[in-house]
Each structure stands twice: as structure tokens, then as C-alpha cells.
Amino acid sequence: MPNILIVEDEQKLARVLQLELGYEGYQTMIANNGNDALVNIKAQSWDLILLDILLPQLSGLEVLRRVRNKDKTTPIILLTARDEVHDKVSGLDLGANDYITKPFQIEEVLARIRVHLRNMSVQPSEQLSVGDLSANIQTREVTREGQSVELTPREFDLLIYLMKNENQVLQRDQLIEHVWGYDYVGDTNVVDVYIRYLRQKIDTPFATSYIHTVRGVGYSLKDKKL
Amino acid sequence: MPNILIVEDEQKLARVLQLELGYEGYQTMIANNGNDALVNIKAQSWDLILLDILLPQLSGLEVLRRVRNKDKTTPIILLTARDEVHDKVSGLDLGANDYITKPFQIEEVLARIRVHLRNMSVQPSEQLSVGDLSANIQTREVTREGQSVELTPREFDLLIYLMKNENQVLQRDQLIEHVWGYDYVGDTNVVDVYIRYLRQKIDTPFATSYIHTVRGVGYSLKDKKL
């Protein structure tokens, strides 16, 4: 789900936006002023930014200018007061993708967000790797020593969880909860079975093994060579 | 210089827009009603369309719908009365790029036009290709091994989305959301059906296949030879 940064100093409005966007399934965070906004924007990547123009400290237009300096692509929607035509115009010319005039109806905001997210739709892929084993979460492709390995959905999900928790010992219940889902009913023996399937595909055909059994506890995936 | 079609039934307003846009160096033409608009749109290509929603005969939203049916790219800016939030929202969801609320200041219109024309010129890759498969977004022509392949609109849109996300595994709901629209109600089984149609046209007649099923997840289009 896309994440959206809300830059807005009116606490109440910010909260309303956050709730509504939350209902729609977006991840959100609030920045109360221009400096906060810049910090958050530098800290992580956002799919879209809602930016109020009237902010304490650093004005929204200034934030816009600095962001666009580095990043020309992230959609930015300005929030402006009705009568500040001049701000709107310079905002658009500074590279904002859109603006919405306060007071607005939430439906309008949602529709505009949809438009701009629709225009994006190209994301980089997330690549995990441990030793000579690597997995691409987007394409769901797994390779070891460069050779492609075919996994079923459950096998893949299990491997991803193991790789994300490299070197940790993971208990069966823990694996069940994260890979099968917290509401799974059934024996933890499935884990054993799937560990075997994984081993057959990513360990057995090769010289060294990544998956290790920790007796009485669970399993762990680790690169011995450390 | 870019040419702009003004669809507006209020003669005076239409004339003002034409003059102002003329001063800025744009080529313009006026259509007084929905039918005129469609005729003009069919007759030649426009860099941008200003479209009033309230029109005699055919409403602006209807015009929008019919245009977007064939042409997803030409920027369309709606002109609406201030209180018709609902129209704005459905307009945006029908594929309008923007709207401006009447009464507006001309500077605002010019700024928005600049934004959208600017966005256009940044889209050079109208020709997509994966292996020996290629698709032209403008002409909607698709070829494989140089042979032309005839696709229906829905098939084409699906193929484009697959090609734009080459190698990624796309889930059924994701495909529904982007190809059928986020507000589509109905079974995700349509996706299966259309994947089959596509396969019949672009894979089955040839030696290798581009469309792959990822069981439990979705579909992906990829060029195996990597």
C-alpha cells in the first residue's frame, strides 16, 4: 500500500486526513512544520506528499523548492487557502503536481491522490540476499549460485521470512504466525515439512547448507562463512 | 506552439479564454457543445483540452468518457462550478487530469496548462518492447516477430500494464485496479479470461511464451532469455 506524507500544521485537519487516508488503506505520517517535513522526506521515500503552503518556520513553497531540487518525480499536492491564487500559481510552476483549495471535501482529496498514484506505478524491486542465495520479492525469483530455483508460494514466503531474520533462531509458532498467518489452525508439523522442501531445493543440491536446525527451539538461516 | 481545444458554451467566457491563450502563444479552437467537441477531437489531435462540464446536448463528463475510451493521454482540464464536488470527483476518476473551479483567475488557468503540457513532454517512451514483442501506445499497434497482432481495447490495456511492469508478478487485484479501474466491481476471474485471450494472440502462435502464471499470486510478463 502506498505511503503518504501529510505536511500540515493544523493538528485537527492533519488528524482528519490521516484517519481518512488510513481508511483507504494508505500508510501515513504527519509533519507539523517545514523542517519536520524535510527531515521525513530525507529519511524515507514517499509515494506522495500532501503539502500545506502556510507553515510555521519554513513555508510550504520553500519545502517544495528544496524537494524538487533533488527529486522531480514524487507527486506533491499543495493545500492552499482559497484566495492565495499567487501561491498556487508559483507552487505549480515550482513543480507541484496539483493543489487543493481549503476548505475541501475529503472525497476530492482522495480522488486526486488516486489520479497521481495511478500516474506513478513504477516501483523498484526489493532484493534480499544471504551468501550466494538471493530472492527478489517483486518478481518472486530465487537463485542460488546464479541458478534459478523454483519455489511454491508457501515455500517462497517461508524463505523470505527466514532471510529477513537471518541468523535468528525462529520457533515453529513464530514461523506459523508469520508465514501461515496468526489464525492458522493445525499442527506445527507443516513447518518441518516445508523446511524439508526448502532444503531439497536450496541446500541439498549445493555444497553448503543455509538452513540449520536448532534442536528444541526451531530453525535458522545463516551463512556459515562469517 | 501547442494547440488547445476550448469546449465551453458560454460564448463570452470562451472568447476570453481564447484571447488569453492566444496572447500566450497557444493555437486554439472553440467548441460550443459536446457534439462539436467530439467532432473536433476526432478531426485532429490536440495537445490539451479545456472542457466545461455543463454543456448543452452532451455533458462534459460524457465527452470525457468517450474521449478517454480511445485516448488515455491527452491532458484534459475540466471547468466546473464551485459546488459540484461530485462532478469533479467523477471527472477525475473518469480520467481527467485536472479541474479548475469557476470563477477562476486566468493566471491560474495558464499555470495549470503549463503544468500539464510540461508533464506531457516527459513521456517519450510511447513505444514499449519486451523481446520480439512491441506495442505502440499512441497508435495502439502491437507486433510480435514483426507480425501485427490485433487486440481489443481491454486486451491492449492489460498488455501495456504487463509490459510496463515487466518481470514483476502482478496480482489479480492489482491488474483489476490498474486496467479495469479501482472502482470495478466484479470477480477477478475476468483477469484469467483476458490473460487467456492475450495468450492466444501473443503466445500460442509463437515458439516461446511471455506470459507466465505464478500460482497463488498472479501473472507476470517476462523475457526468459535473461
Next chain:
DNA sequence: TCTTCTATTAAGGCACTGTTAAAGTTAGTT
């Protein structure tokens, strides 16, 4: 040696995908 934990296997059930045809829509034409 005995107990407890883990590995292995194979078969049945079931969810997912493939396929088809018919019904429903839409756009264009007479």
C-alpha cells in the same frame, strides 16, 4: 536404553487456474 524431538514420505483433499460458451454491454450504422 529410553525418551523426545526432528526428518521423511506419500496420499487425499482442496484451492487455484484454465477453458469455454453464453449472456450482457456498448458503439456504430442504417
Next chain:
DNA sequence: AACTAACTTTAACAGTGCCTTAATAGAAGA
């Protein structure tokens, strides 16, 4: 306004492969 053709959607069934279960064999620790 009705007709036609093309496109889209629905729905039902078939087939396949994945997941789970359960039973047995094997290893590790007391």
C-alpha cells in the same frame, strides 16, 4: 430507434498442483 457487430463479463466445469495430514523412521540428549 432498432439493428448489428464487436467487445466484455459471468458462470460453470475440468484439470492440476499445492498444502496438509498422519504415520513411520531416524537422530540427539538424558
